[in-house]
Amino acid sequence: MFRKARTVLGVVVAGCTVLATAVAPASAAAPEAGCRVTYTVKGQWQGGFTADIAVANLGPALDGWELKWEWPTGQQLGHGWNAQVSESDDAVTAKNSGHNAKIATNATVNFGLNGTWGHANTAPLSFSLNGVTCVHGGPSLTAMEHTAAMQPGWNLGNTLDATGPDETSWGNPRVTEALLDNVKAQGFKSIRIPVTWGQHQGPAPDYTIEADYLARVEEVVRWALARDLYVMINVHHDSWQWMVKMPAEHDRVLAQFNSLWKQLTPAFTEYGPKLMFESWNEPQFAGSTGKPQEIALNAELNAAFHDIVRKSGGNNATRLLVLPTLHTSTEQQYVDPLVEQIRGLNDPNLIATVHSYGYWPFSANVAGGIRYDATAQQFDTDSFDRVHNSFIAKGIPVILGEFGLLGFDRHTGTVEQGEKLKFFEYVGYYARTKKITTMLWDNGQHFDRTMFQWKDPELFAHIKSSWTTRSATASTDQVFTAKPSAITARTVTLNLNGAKFSGLYNGNIALSRGRDYTLDGDRLTLTASALTKLSGSRTYGVNAVLTARFSQGVPWRFYVITYDTPVLGNATGTTEKFEIPMDFRGDQLATMEAKYDDGTFAGPHDWTSFKEFDKAFAPNYTDRKTELKAEFFTNVKDNQRVTLTFHYWSGTKVSYHVTKSGSAVTGTTA
Structure with a gap:
């Protein structure tokens, strides 16, 4: 879709082997028996190495043999033993010694060499034995x-x-x-x-x-x-x-x-x-x-x-x-x-x-698809079921040659962190159960x-965990408390996914069950007293990060967040650059709606009021503003007021008005 590297020591480290199996170069439907070469670096140091080469004869018995290969990364031959080894440019030839000229069918002969290397010591991939090409291979598999x-x-x-x-x-x-x-x-x-x-x-x-x-x-x-x-x-x-x-x-x-x-x-x-x-x-x-x-x-x-x-x-x-x-x-x-x-x-x-x-509204964060909910999950279930069946x-x-989220084409913040993790956890798990090999798009x-x-x-921890097991998740990874209000208990639902809850931690400190939290089935409740202590002086934003641990898989994090209703400011600009002053006050933007005064939908994707995150609009938490992109205004009518409704993850909604006249744009608080 769309510091300088360290010095490379090469892949061929001690104990690493490269297998090769010979096939005839003709266009036969199946390979003929030939040879298998196992090239093993027995020792490597800066600038030098020692290798062992085992040649297994899979064809008719041989009386006299010659093995050839080329160095892939410019190595140079030193000397060999149990074979007569020579080099011309990057091409190496090893001929039998007198005592090991004969190789019976399915027998193996070994020889060794040492050499030098510069930027890399990549193993040879191609060998030929008595003119028959031996290639990098491995066991015969379906x-x-x-x-x-x-x-x-x-x-x-x-x-x-x-x-x-x-x-x-x-x-x-x-x-x-x-x-x-x-x-x-x-x-x-x-x-x-x-x-x-x-x-x-x-x-x-x-x-x-x-x-x-x-x-x-x-x-x-x-x-x-x-x-x-x-x-x-x-x-x-x-x-x-x-x-x-x-x-x-x-x-x-x-x-x-x-x-x-x-x-x-x-x-x-x-x-x-x-x-x-x-x-x-x-x-x-x-x-x-x-x-x-x-x-x-x-x-x-x-x-x-x-x-x-x-x-x-x-x-x-x-x-x-x-x-x-x-x-x-x-x-x-x-x-x-x-x-x-x-x-x-x-x-x-x-x-x-x-x-x-995945499910497009969720994957791109458009049409209100802000959560990896039952609809989004069913899309993946159905897709993999069809492929398997x-x-x-x-x-x-x-x-599965590519998988991921479409919003990642811009940056990985298009989809909220917890919802993102739930997607990758489930996709990895369910593809595995359906015997589908996955290849992450990166x-x-x-x-x-x-x-x-x-x-x-x-x-990545969730992706890697999904290769072998399931990880528990939750209905959210955000626990909001409104600053103007007294703190009360908050409940989230755990998605245990076969795991058992083992504890809740603030850093490495275990919270006390009964005093700090309660667990009723899959419902985890943080007490008001615990949230009060965790929130401290209640500055806007994340006050604490809690970790729920389980019997298997990756822990789940909860962010304890103090927020207040975001404050927006009036603005002027152009269709190419229009930014709304936005003091987020600890909250985070989930999505944005756009409607004309008659209730019809404004902006791109005019079949939905909810616009595409980071393509029609994009929050900037550092500079405390939200940009309306040129692509949004391309699909907005001139001189017709548009009411924007910003939806925040706390559940708060704030309205704002914009009007486009030619390339000029004005914005006012609602």
């Missing part, structure tokens, strides 16, 4: 087993899929091996690498991919595979840049698409089963005759992709291929045609992919790619 082993996954978003001249065009730094080390350290087993190719292709009829760009994509793929991550590459934003025109330019789009995959397949033939190809991202078309044509065009492109990859031979003959529904939608009308196509292709190595960003129950694995807003830290650790 597509369903591979897909399960990919859980959980992460997206390298807004990087190689950027539509500018290079991978930094959308503000993210260049990918480093250190980033991939840290992504793996978070517990991810797979990485989706979206790639946009169109701006790196030459003109018709060849549509030649820039050699440097293809080499860069291949470099990142190698780095990820060397870390034993599953890797998925695709054709990404090309979907809306040029593929969208297929209804009107069918032959041209198909020719460019085919040319693209015909160039990619030979570049990646040597890689083993942990590299997979995804046909294209979020299929969409403009100017079609309707959904039936769009479904047919998506099927045509999926079929062309499948045919090109399979005919390219080598490991591509059995490589896992990922096919999307139209729009990567979970709707039944788009799911069914892909089920039919995959079953018709009669290929055991196909995977279906869909995306899910349509694909997985019929033996077709599914990858365009740089979640995992910091230079500091290698989560920008919202609490959010």
Whole structure:
């Protein structure tokens, strides 16, 4: 969607192994027996390393052998033992010694070497034994087993899929091996690498991919595979840049698409089963005759992709291929045609992919969808049920190639923290129960790619917990007390999700059950005396943070907040810059309504009075103002008063009037 890195020590640390299995380079339907190479770094220090190489012969007995590979990151050979080892540029050749020339079928020979390295010590991915290519691989698994082993996954978003001249065009730094080390350290087993190719292709009829760009994509793929991550590459934003025109330019789009995959397949033939190809991202078309044509065009492109990859031979003959529904939608009308196509292709190595960003009003915070309520949760339940029943129950694995919240495209504050956590907790849990592999969409807003830290650790804690268990949540994470009023007890409902409540804490201090709080089933009540003590001098804003702990999963936080009715001020400005003075006085803005005096709805999305958070309006708590965006005024009538109703999380509502006249805007308190 859309400090300099530390010195990289490389992935190949002591005890780390890279397996390789040989296949014949012909276009056979299945790989032939050959060899398996296990490359293990036994020791590594600054600038040097020692490696052990085990060569298992899976084919006919050998009398004399020669193993070849290339260093991926410029390592240099020192000397070897139990083999005659030599190097030319980055290419290494190891020949048998006299005592180990013979390798029986299923027997293994070992030799070792030492060498030096500079910026990185990435493991070799490709070996050849007596001219037969050995590739990075692993155990033989079914597509369903591979897909399960990919859980959980992460997206390298807004990087190689950027539509500018290079991978930094959308503000993210260049990918480093250190980033991939840290992504793996978070517990991810797979990485989706979206790639946009169109701006790196030459003109018709060849549509030649820039050699440097293809080499860069291949470099990142190698780095990820060397870390034993599953890797998925695709054709990404090309979907809306040029593929969208297929209804009107069918032959041209198909020719460019085919040319693209015909160039990619030979570049990646040597890689083993942990590299997979995804046909294209979020299929969409403009100017079609309707959904039936769009479904047919998506099927045509999926079929062309499948045919090109399979005919390219080598490991591509059995490589896992990922096919999307139209729009990567979970709707039944788009799911069914892909089920039919995959079953018709009669290929055991196909995977279906869909995306899910949840119930749109909640995901974007529009139309009053401020809470992850029963409606929003049912949307996710229904989506995953359809996907499971349509694909997985019929033996077709599914990858949720992207998931998240649409509001995150701007910033992660569009959706309130507690509601956000409830969404991710449930989506992770329910997808897991339906055997759907999830890949978090991250365009740089979640995992910091230079500091290698989560920008919202609490959010990631809930995401990670959902991979294995459930976490308890609550009806809210905010406990408001109005400053002008005496403090009274407050009750919230716990969503235990199978957990048992074990205690309530203020920092590391346990609150006293009975005196500070009571628990009646799932109803947690904070007493007036406890809230009075926690609120202290009752300054506006958060006075205390409480933590509810449970028998499993992640604790839940409650923010004790003192507030008063926000105070708004008169303002003048333009449609490009209009800001309402707003002293929030401890409260927080949830949503905004906009209506004309006759009761009709003003602003964008004129089918609802509730406008889209951060797109039509945006609060600024530091500068104590709320901006009305240019997009809001684009859809406001001239010289007609609009009454805005600001809804705050405390439940308070405040009205305000704005009038647009040309580009001038005036605002007054109601």
